[in-house]
Amino acid sequence: xxxxxxxxxxxxxxxxxxxxxxxxxxxxxxxxxxxxxxxxxxxxxxxxxxxxxxxxxxxxxxxxxxxxxxxxxxxxxxxxxxxxxxxxxxxxxxxxxxxxxxxxxxxxxxxxxxxxxxxxxxxxxxxxxxxxxxxxxxxxxxxxxxxxxxxxxxxxxxxxxxxxxxxxxxxxxxxxxxxxxxxxxxxxxxxxxxxxxxxxxxxxxxxxxxxxxxxxxxxxxxxxxxxxxxxxxxxxxxxxxxxxxxxxxxxxxxxxxxxxxxxxxxxxxxxxxxxxxxxxxxxxxxxxxxxxxxxxxxxxxxxxxxxxxxxxxxxxxxxxxxxxxxxxxxxxxxxxxxxxxxxxxxxxxxxxxxxxxxxxxxxxxxxxxxxxxxxxxxxxxxxxxxxxxxxxxxxxxxxxxxxxxxxxxxxxxxxxxxxxxxxxxxxxxxxxxxxxxxxxxxxxxxxxxxxxxxxxxxxxxxxxxxxxxxxxxxxxxxxxxxxxxxxxxxxxxxxxxxxxxxxxxxxxxxxxxxxxxxxxxxxxxxxxxxxxxxxxxxxxxxxxxxxxxxxxxxxxxxxxxxxxxxxxxxxxxxxxxxxxxxxxxxxxxxxxxxxxxxxxxxxxxxxxxxxxxxxxxxxxxxxxxxxxxxxxxxxxxxxxxxxxxxxxxxxxxxxxxxxxxxxxxxxxxxxxxxxxxxxxxxxxxxxxxxxxxxxxxxxxxxxxxxxxxxxxxxxxxxxxxxxxxxxxxxxxxxxxxxxxxxxxxxxxxxxxxxxxxxxxxxxxxxxxxxxxxxxxxxxxxxxxxxxxxxxxxxxxxxxxxxxxxxxxxxxxxxxxxxxxxxxxxxxxxxxxxxxxxxxxxxxxxxxxxxxxxxxxxxxxxxxxxxxxxxxxxxxxxxxxxxxxxxxxxxxxxxxxxxxxxxxxxxxxxxxxxxxxxxxxxxxxxxxxxxxxxxxxxxxxxxxxxxxxxxxxxxxxxxxxxxxxxxxxxxxxxxx
Numbered sequence: 001x002x003x004x005x006x007x008x009x010x011x012x013x014x015x016x017x018x019x020x021x022x023x024x025x026x027x028x029x030x031x032x033x034x035x036x037x038x039x040x041x042x043x044x045x046x047x048x049x050x051x052x053x054x055x056x057x058x059x060x061x062x063x064x065x066x067x068x069x070x071x072x073x074x075x076x077x078x079x080x081x082x083x084x085x086x087x088x089x090x091x092x093x094x095x096x097x098x099x100x101x102x103x104x105x106x107x108x109x110x111x112x113x114x115x116x117x118x119x120x121x122x123x124x125x126x127x128x129x130x131x132x133x134x135x136x137x138x139x140x141x142x143x144x145x146x147x148x149x150x151x152x153x154x155x156x157x158x159x160x161x162x163x164x165x166x167x168x169x170x171x172x173x174x175x176x177x178x179x180x181x182x183x184x185x186x187x188x189x190x191x192x193x194x195x196x197x198x199x200x201x202x203x204x205x206x207x208x209x210x211x212x213x214x215x216x217x218x219x220x221x222x223x224x225x226x227x228x229x230x231x232x233x234x235x236x237x238x239x240x241x242x243x244x245x246x247x248x249x250x251x252x253x254x255x256x257x258x259x260x261x262x263x264x265x266x267x268x269x270x271x272x273x274x275x276x277x278x279x280x281x282x283x284x285x286x287x288x289x290x291x292x293x294x295x296x297x298x299x300x301x302x303x304x305x306x307x308x309x310x311x312x313x314x315x316x317x318x319x320x321x322x323x324x325x326x327x328x329x330x331x332x333x334x335x336x337x338x339x340x341x342x343x344x345x346x347x348x349x350x351x352x353x354x355x356x357x358x359x360x361x362x363x364x365x366x367x368x369x370x371x372x373x374x375x376x377x378x379x380x381x382x383x384x385x386x387x388x389x390x391x392x393x394x395x396x397x398x399x400x401x402x403x404x405x406x407x408x409x410x411x412x413x414x415x416x417x418x419x420x421x422x423x424x425x426x427x428x429x430x431x432x433x434x435x436x437x438x439x440x441x442x443x444x445x446x447x448x449x450x451x452x453x454x455x456x457x458x459x460x461x462x463x464x465x466x467x468x469x470x471x472x473x474x475x476x477x478x479x480x481x482x483x484x485x486x487x488x489x490x491x492x493x494x495x496x497x498x499x500x501x502x503x504x505x506x507x508x509x510x511x512x513x514x515x516x517x518x519x520x521x522x523x524x525x526x527x528x529x530x531x532x533x534x535x536x537x538x539x540x541x542x543x544x545x546x547x548x549x550x551x552x553x554x555x556x557x558x559x560x561x562x563x564x565x566x567x568x569x570x571x572x573x574x575x576x577x578x579x580x581x582x583x584x585x586x587x588x589x590x591x592x593x594x595x596x597x598x599x600x601x602x603x604x605x606x607x608x609x610x611x612x613x614x615x616x617x618x619x620x621x622x623x624x625x626x627x628x629x630x631x632x633x634x635x636x637x638x639x640x641x642x643x644x645x646x647x648x649x650x651x652x653x654x655x656x657x658x659x660x661x662x663x664x665x666x667x668x669x670x671x672x673x674x675x676x677x678x679x680x681x682x683x684x685x686x687x688x689x690x691x692x693x694x695x696x697x698x699x700x701x702x703x704x705x706x707x708x709x710x711x712x713x714x715x716x717x718x719x720x721x722x723x724x725x726x727x728x729x730x731x732x733x734x735x736x737x738x739x740x741x742x743x744x745x746x747x748x749x750x751x752x753x754x755x756x757x758x759x760x761x762x763x764x765x766x767x768x769x770x771x772x773x774x775x776x777x778x779x780x781x782x783x784x785x786x787x788x789x790x791x792x793x794x795x796x797x798x799x800x801x802x803x804x805x806x807x808x809x810x811x812x813x814x815x816x817x818x819x820x821x822x823x824x825x826x827x828x829x830x831x832x833x834x835x836x837x838x839x840x841x842x843x844x845x846x847x848x849x850x851x852x853x854x855x856x857x858x859x860x861x862x863x864x865x866x867x868x869x870x871x872x873x874x875x876x877x878x879x880x881x882x883x884x885x886x887x888x889x890x891x892x893x894x895x896x897x898x899x900x901x902x903x904x905x906x907x908x909x910x911x912x913x914x915x916x917x918x919x920x921x922x923x924x925x926x927x928x929x930x931x932x933x934x935x936x937x938x939x940x941x942x943x944x945x946x947x948x949x950x951x952x953x954x955x956x957x958x959x960x961x962x963x964x965x966x967x968x969x970x971x972x973x974x975x
């Protein structure tokens with residue numbers, strides 16, 4: 001399988017173009033001629049569980065293939081174990097301890113084609129410090145013969161060698177695959193193999209000091225290595241070894257997408273500059289192909305290869321085994337490539353090589369660092385075909401003295417392409433680029449300590465709280481926190497959506513330094529600051545250094561003094577009417593101070609005006625007065641001071657009471673409990689009394705605390721219209737409150753009723769309106785008759801009504817709670833009723849005293865004559881007696897006779913016709929002519945009407961003359 005890119009320039013090759021080559025076209029710029037190796041499969045393996053070393057040894061040594069050996073417990077290897085057949089060893093979460101002599105081996109006679117080691121931890125192994133030549137079989141925990149071209153897989157393994165020697169894996173013709181998470185810590189080499197494929201996370205650490213030698217056969221630390229040019233594939237024509245099982249495309253490293261390889265080599269080679277050239281992270285490979293992430297840090301040279309020392313032969317049939325005869329490093333789109341060589345005395349660059357191309361195309365990260373002397377890249381002049389190609393990225397460089405720290409010395413943004421051709425230890429100036437400013441004069445790689453495509457610059461952003469309206473930074477000296485965020489930007493002030501995580505933020509202020517770290521989201525915060533003594537106007541700075549040691553532009557800020565002065569009040573005691581104690585505000589301040597302003601430069605002033613203070617001292621009591629204490633920055637502290645205004649001449653020490661004398665309703669006071677009487681003394685509506693306990697400058701309101709303000713309620717037979725003393729005491733101070741008991745009023749109800757009943761009498765007999773029971777508020781002790789006479793004179797009440805026997809004012813009875821009380825002349829001290837009792841009457845209101853029939857013509861026939869117009873024509877009757885009716889009778893005891901002459905009797909009768917049409921003769925005996933109807937109180941009887949009333953009935957035989965008679969009206973009561 002081939003993966004092909006193309007570049008934007010042409011390259012003349014020295015071999016036939018029938019092999020993959022560069023072409024001039026638009027698109028990806030280079031060709032990768034070898035695809036990643038396929039990971040071997042371990043399917044359908046039979047599980048064998050082992051619990052002892054002998055069981056493990058037997059299972060591994062068995063020639064039976066496709067066996068999965070599963071450890072059941074931790075185990076220790078005491079010697080070598082030969083592996084035969086295709087096997088996988090599942091440590092099953094256990095630890096395999098190899099001591100100082102234990103190891104696994106696949107020798108030249110083994111039938112093994114693939115082996116997998118996974119899922120556990122390994123400690124120790126052979127302490128042989130160097131892997132030696134290709135024939136050495138006991139230098140690593142797992143040794144594979146150089147004659148065996150097999151596949152070995154490591155997955156989820158953690159290995160730690162002995163502290164004084166040892167390697168993890170040696171197999172010059174082996175394809176190694178690292179899956180899952182693999183961690184290898186070795187004194188010397190991590191992995192020595194033909195090909196290494198990383199498809200997971202690999203962490204390699206080499207810590208042994210010493211000389212690794214050119215072929216990786218020494219005892220010093222190297223992470224990943226191959227044996228060197230002597231063991232590489234060269235056909236017989238070129239004098240190569242025929243014993244090696246090397247093939248075209250061997251000696252390659254592939255780091256897959258989403259894979260992370262971290263290599264760290266702390267071998268300082270005993271500070272020998274020549275040895276440091278071989279203390280590598282990666283050595284002697286033909287191809288390094290990075291799709292994922294590589295972070296390689298070494299004290300010595302990080303990358304080195306002798307794979308292409310002799311660039312001769314044909315494509316693929318050459319020392320490097322590549323299509324172009326050169327070693328090739330591919331950093332592909334989206335990859336991360338971070339390589340560092342940190343020793344400052346080293347002289348062989350971060351890349352020490354023969355005939356090597358480094359291709360870098362659109363990586364996420366390109367970061368190469370070399371802190372040593374001399375050349376950034378070291379290439380021998382007799383192998384001049386070493387080149388650097390950079391595509392579609394920005395380029396930043398740091399000078400040597402910077403050691404890669406701080407911000408880039410120079411930046412070229414968005415460079416389409418750049419190339420450094422034929423660099424060697426003698427020359428590195430063949431520079432060309434799509435950017436006209438990137439030239440041999442401006443890009444001098446050997447002057448640099450670092451090259452990176454990351455040209456982002458960090459920035460500090462203060463929270464808006466610390467930016468004023470003029471966009472100036474400030475910090476209040478009263479603040480205890482200072483915070484903000486971070487970001488990155490590109491030259492040209494192009495802001496990026498990225499925060500500076502885990503960066504160091506430094507605050508310098510007033511000779512002090514504060515440090516904090518940013519969080520994962522780039523925010524930072526200084527907490528628990530004490531800036532109270534920092535004067536306003538002081539300048540402070542904020543700096544940031546990110547994890548890449550880049551510096552943000554320093555922010556300067558100004559301190560604002562926002563802390564007000566401190567002050568405590570002093571109690572003022574003023575004589576009533578005197579302002580002497582309210583002229584100097586310092587009389588109301590006990591202490592005052594400020595962190596940044598001396599007392600002589602502070603302003604102390606009253607808040608209250610002169611008029612307000614004058615009014616204050618003319619009112620007894622405890623008042624609040626405001627005093628401002630102001631520092632140089634204008635910060636104010638308002639002190640609320642208490643002013644005790646007391647009667648002139650009094651000595652106020654530990655207590656003070658003020659209040660007012662008051663009147664209170666007699667009954668309200670008498671009926672109240674002692675606790676209620678206390679509340680009257682305190683109430684704003686009555687005594688409005690306040691009490692204060694005084695201790696130094698502290699005054700405390702104790703008005704509601706009976707234990708601290710004693711109000712003595714005397715035991716008295718309380719009487720209205722009298723004044724009583726109520727002592728009120730706080731500590732040694734006593735105030736007398738005078739209470740005057742004002743007579744109370746009670747309700748007086750006036751009732752006018754039928755005697756012996758509650759039934760009211762009538763005020764209007766015709767309409768049958770009842771006399772209402774009127775209620776009045778009257779003062780206890782007033783004379784009742786005087787009260788009643790006043791009500792009568794004011795026409796509020798009326799005594800005596802038509803139809804009832806008369807009463808006089810003094811005829812009243814007194815009732816309370818429905819019971820008759822002993823008659824009193826004065827208003828009692830509880831609600832009461834005045835009762836007037838009336839007796840009803842039956843009587844004529846109007847009587848017909850004169851009945852006149854006028855002139856009547858004598859007739860031989862009977863005639864009826866009504867009353868004349870000059871006669872009385874009606875009568876009225878009143879009956880207010882309860883449960884009685886009346887009868888009206890009429891009679892002519894002496895009849896009717898002639899007035900003069902012979903006094904002849906009248907022949908005929910007086911008759912009465914009622915409304916029913918009945919005719920009643922009125923004779924010498926009384927005749928009932930009307931009775932009471934419908935309980936009428938007032939009855940009006942018509943004696944002359946059209947068809948009813950009194951008539952004179954004449955019979956024949958009367959003589960001419962004047963006649964008269966006496967009619968007797970009789971009114972009778974009948975139950």
